Amino acid sequence: MAEDRENAEAIISEVHKKISDAFDVFDHERNKTVDVREIGTIIRSLGCFPTEGELQEFITEIEEEEATGYIRFERFLPTMTKLLMERKFRPIPEDLLLQAFEVLDQEKKGHLGTEELTKYMTQDGEPFTQEEMEEMLSAAADPDKNVIFYKDFVSMLTVDDK
């Protein structure tokens, strides 16, 4: 029994340190605060896949009563720990992602036109900003043919991801 408790404590301690390290990377002033705009990056780099909406909820929960533009570590840590322990946002398996692209590729061409993809990404779901769209196209689009071979795109980016 005691051993179980010890293990549980060790696990939580390790999770805390992980969160602390990620937080510190963006704590430019070394005072245990980060700009609220970096919270999304921190949460995602710890392995979570929230939607923008879920992210906003999270931020609202941990913000100060009077929004200062900064998030303090003391408020971030417990909420983030809960998120990781509950494994609330599970990673997206590669085949599910591929299926998503196939849904958009109604004609089953095996690729999507840049205009086609742009329309979906900037109008549906939680729309991309123009900057996000340009970035994605620069990574995904074949520069000569102006199409996205999404199967390759997906595997390229998941090879990358450790």
Add this chain to the structure above:
Amino acid sequence: MGCGVTKQNQKQIKKAMRAALLIQRWYRQYVARLEMRRRCTWNIFQSMEYAGEQNQIKLYKFFSYLMDHFTPASSERNLIAHIFRENEVCRDAEWERYFNYKNIEVPEFYSGPHLNFPLTATNATELVEAFRTKQQLHSRYVLQLLVETWKLLRILPNINHVSTCHSKEITICGDLHGHLEDLLLVFYKNGLPSMETPYVFNGDFVDRGKNSMEILLILFAFLLVYPNDVHLNRGNHEDHIVNLRYGFTKEVLGKYRVHGKKILKLLQKIYSWLPLASVIDQKVLILHGGISDTTDLDIIAKVDRHRVRHLWPGKQRMLISLALFLQVVDMLWSDPMPIDGCVPNEVRGGGCYWGPDITREVLEKHNLQLLIRSHECKQEGYEFCHNRKVLTIFSASNYYEVGSNRGAYIRLGPDLVPHLIQYQASRSTRDLTLRQRYGVGRTERSALRALREQLFAHKSDLISAFQEFDPEQTGLISLNHWATAMESVLQLGLPWRMLRSQLVNHTQDGKLNYQSWFKELAIMEPNTQLAHTNLLETLYKHHSNLETIFRIIDTDNSGLISFEEFRQTWRLLSSHLQIDISDEAISDLAQSIDFNKDGSIDINEFMEAFRLVDRTQQERSNSTLSGVHPHLLQSEHPTKTLLVSASPHFV
């Protein structure tokens, strides 16, 4: 029939929305991870840069200690005494005789640029074009140009006063650090210096990059042609002792084998005569480092600036009071901090950290509205702080590595509102890919390689630290303990748990076999002639210090030191580090690195032996080539950003 189709459509639409949402979620996660990696890479470079600076400070403090505590007869003291010698005993006229360039003949076959004095704008422009096409200026012209520059600088005041009258916009550039491509880029985007295009260059023109000499020559040429429109501020790297470590001395001696020594001596004088600051319209203060709670521009204006030879802290026989000396050092070495107050800058060893309250006070005292400074590399090339009252400007893009950061410059008009222009120097013309924009790939690999070299240099200490967590000698430790041990030994303040996946490939049941981990780091050991293992690690750990000491000892700048000098270097180093190395081991070492077998050691060759070859780099490039669709293969060559175009031509 109509209903069925609509329902089908609706279903399809819903499916498409869900699919889009999934893709967006996943993509945003991917980008966030890239951003985290970029920040970590950045942190690695910065913490290693600061660790290097600390090293240098410790070395210099050690020398100061030697000077103060050893008897004059001590041979060790003699080795280094000359760098502390105040030798302004000769008059300027005598120095001018020493720097006489008139006897230097320019051979017929010399195809580089020719300079006529007094310099014209055409000369300066031709010089820029010559350097752009990788020509080298002949030492005769170099010396002549430097002598003229020295003469001009001697009559300039400590503080340049500049005005934006006639609706002129002033361009302000930060650190260039020998990055010629960045200077050329700025000239291309912004125009060459002229009466219509005045410039302020805010110090740190040299060191690190490989064209420090060319940058200096260009800046001095334009200074001579447009003395009222080109203003130079001294930086902390305009200091010959700093140059010993950070590459400029080596560059000059390599490019000018016969006259390099004279050129370096002349540069020492020029450095000490560079102005300390510039003020625009009496409202905007520009200086290289920053300010402190003792900064007083009225006092600065009257100081004998040329008496501050090397801007290094520590005891020196000074021809200037300590208080004045420190004020000048503060201007060139300080960094801003987010909290109020003023504390010594422990990281740099010179200057201080100053807070927003100090900014307010100093700006108010002198009726100023903005402080522009440089000295710190910023990812975007610039950064505001202290309520936008302080602006850091850094003009060397790709400072740590290709893709690490942008450079920027400021345009300031009569409204004194700074306009910032960013850029990133590059060699080819394709758009930067997503990964390259985040500095993932080459930049990251470079940072990790540098980090792995540190691991190698501290191998014994790390193994000891790991063993403390492994009392039963199983050879395994938990990853948690790994991270703790890494930080306690290396003290780089890095987020080890974020970096773990990049540094550790294999674990056994969540534990790390640390001995085989070191083998896996796959760092090939350098030249096997340096076979003494313990010595090798020590050598590697301190090779920067070694090189610095070598260059100090090598008083005739020949690049060669004798066995005896080598032994003395080791004695110096080992007493500084308080480590014990037997004379025998040193002698053996000296013999084995006498590559030319002529009884002397070539410094450059010796340093070459320390370039660790990274096996993993070769392995990795093999693996990225396989399994990826060819037209998606990202080339690792640096590419054009959206902002700039490739190499320009000048008339």
